[in-house]
Amino acid sequence: MIKGILFDLDDTLYNSSEFVEIARREAVKSMIDAGLNVSFDEAMNILNKIIEDKGSNYGKHFDDLVKSILGRYDPKIITTGIITYHNVKVALLRPYPHTIKTLIELKSMGLKLGVITDGLTIKQWEKLIRLGIHMFFDDVITSEEFGLGKPHLEFFKYGLNRMGLKPEETIYVGDRVDKDIKPAKELGMITVRILKGKYKDMKDEHSDYRINSLQELVDIVKKLKVKDVKKN
Amino acid sequence: MIKGILFDLDDTLYNSSEFVEIARREAVKSMIDAGLNVSFDEAMNILNKIIEDKGSNYGKHFDDLVKSILGRYDPKIITTGIITYHNVKVALLRPYPHTIKTLIELKSMGLKLGVITDGLTIKQWEKLIRLGIHMFFDDVITSEEFGLGKPHLEFFKYGLNRMGLKPEETIYVGDRVDKDIKPAKELGMITVRILKGKYKDMKDEHSDYRINSLQELVDIVKKLKVKDVKKN
CATH class of the missing domain: 3.40.50.1000 (HAD superfamily/HAD-like)
Structure with a gap:
């Protein structure tokens, strides 16, 4: 019974897979636009490696991405990525x-x-x-x-x-x-x-x-x- | 020069003061709607006391509020408050x-x-x-x-x-x-x-x-x- x-x-x-992928890609694009000096493909490769290493609930993916490309902490670029990720999430979650x-x-x-x-x-x-x-x-x-x-x-x-x-x-x-x-x-x-x-x-x-x-x-x-x- | x-x-x-006050009030209302069994005024008093004690960047205000009223952790109610707070913030920030x-x-x-x-x-x-x-x-x-x-x-x-x-x-x-x-x-x-x-x-x-x-x-x-x- x-x-x-x-x-x-x-x-x-x-x-989930689809929305997370779109949100990450849009976040990376917005970070490049905000001054992250790297090609989109290279940034995605580095980000995917960080997610693989640290797990999806790590919480500092964008911090690590920016640090590994620029060699320093840049709150403007990191926050831009976080906001874009969040906005896409709210827009696409259904x-x-x-x-x-x-x-x-x-x-x-x-x-x-x-x-x-x-x-x-x-x-x-x-x-x-x-x-x-x-x-x-x-x-x-x-x-x-x-x-x-x-x-x-x-x-x-x-x-x-x-x-x-x-x-x-x-x-x-x-x-x-x-x-x-x-x-x-x-x-x-x-x-x-x-x-x-x-x-x-x-x-x-x-x-x-x-x-x-x-x-x-x-x-x-x-x-x-x-x-x-x-x-x- | x-x-x-x-x-x-x-x-x-x-x-800031105005938007934070509105966001907190709306968040509390949404938590009551989600099952937080307390009057609005009492909830606001408890919340303001928590913010006074722990500071505004503490990050667990709603967790403590729900715990102090219900005596237990209730993720549905806490998350409802967080989402409402965030939505109001995005809507009102200008x-x-x-x-x-x-x-x-x-x-x-x-x-x-x-x-x-x-x-x-x-x-x-x-x-x-x-x-x-x-x-x-x-x-x-x-x-x-x-x-x-x-x-x-x-x-x-x-x-x-x-x-x-x-x-x-x-x-x-x-x-x-x-x-x-x-x-x-x-x-x-x-x-x-x-x-x-x-x-x-x-x-x-x-x-x-x-x-x-x-x-x-x-x-x-x-x-x-x-x-x-x-x-x-």
């Missing part, structure tokens, strides 16, 4: 098509809905609120709160526990095989992989369902409910 | 009337212009860039960079040094008697007090000029230039 759905956030509920309609349908089926996501709590909440979808979720569970992220099974168990759900009565929806689908499957959840974002071509031997759009979830839940009825 | 002008930022170049016109006139008189301000470097730059006036300033000097803020004379000397200006050839423009005008006067700068913001009624025995609008600066500079010519 399906009682709830746990969603990954980035690239599952909105186009849910995938059908997301809100689908969430309404799933709620009206009596399901508990939760988000379980790697990242900083306030940053992930900011995305949900700006996306205008936070009200649909009974709980939002972040790796910062637990101290350990995906693909650790303990993190998923902690999330299920907070939601009051057992694995076998829970659908898990995510975009990554390695960090989302594999551990969720291992715990006994029903796994749905959404084919979006930069991992959409990842090799996959773990997902129960693959979908191109969130709205396909409604039919999956309906089918699973019919199966339940037949079993009993 | 007047060669440059040093400006304070908050309440001197834009209506220079005082005549600021840009005045800055253009002062630049065309061949003067060096600088900003010297207490606060975090990136935050103060963000204001200047969002105000659309950062391009007018030859340098922006912050207390975070120097490690010591107003009214320390060393901070003002450091600013003059970075600008390549001597006190007697520099006009200082600020809103506070205690933190701006008194130390600037002590160093030998020509002091102009702008009567704006929450300190506009402060007792003042130190300013050479008092103005209601930045545009009055143009006449003050002209008069000082005439005096110079007569002296020589």
Whole structure:
């Protein structure tokens, strides 16, 4: 009996990869315009290396970029990049098509809905609120709160526990095989992989369902409910 | 011979007190709407106490407010407050009337212009860039960079040094008697007090000029230039 759905956030509920890429590129362009004396391609290479080394939640990517190119701290250029990044984020952040309609349908089926996501709590909440979808979720569970992220099974168990759900009565929806689908499957959840974002071509031997759009979830839940009825 | 002008930022170049007050009030209202179970007046009292205790650059005002009312961390409510505060800031941040016109006139008189301000470097730059006036300033000097803020004379000397200006050839423009005008006067700068913001009624025995609008600066500079010519 399906009682709830746990969603990954980035690239599952909105186009994270795409928006982050555009925001970073626009930020770099604005920094060059403000005096960062470097070609766009070289700046992007250096920035991508910094993000790879320090992780995406490091918080000083632009500081390091400017320092590595100019050899000094330049607050005008750094702040210009931060403002542009933020402006683009606010402008582009929106849910995938059908997301809100689908969430309404799933709620009206009596399901508990939760988000379980790697990242900083306030940053992930900011995305949900700006996306205008936070009200649909009974709980939002972040790796910062637990101290350990995906693909650790303990993190998923902690999330299920907070939601009051057992694995076998829970659908898990995510975009990554390695960090989302594999551990969720291992715990006994029903796994749905959404084919979006930069991992959409990842090799996959773990997902129960693959979908191109969130709205396909409604039919999956309906089918699973019919199966339940037949079993009993 | 007047060669440059040093400006304070908050309440001197834009209506800081007013915008911060509105942004905080709107943020508190949005947090109550998001589930912060308290009256508006009580929440504002608690928030003002936190700001008084921790200073305005503390960075966790809303965290502490929510914790002190609900007894727990609630990221939904905190993030709602942060987003509202930020949205109001972006919407309301604009220079005082005549600021840009005045800055253009002062630049065309061949003067060096600088900003010297207490606060975090990136935050103060963000204001200047969002105000659309950062391009007018030859340098922006912050207390975070120097490690010591107003009214320390060393901070003002450091600013003059970075600008390549001597006190007697520099006009200082600020809103506070205690933190701006008194130390600037002590160093030998020509002091102009702008009567704006929450300190506009402060007792003042130190300013050479008092103005209601930045545009009055143009006449003050002209008069000082005439005096110079007569002296020589």
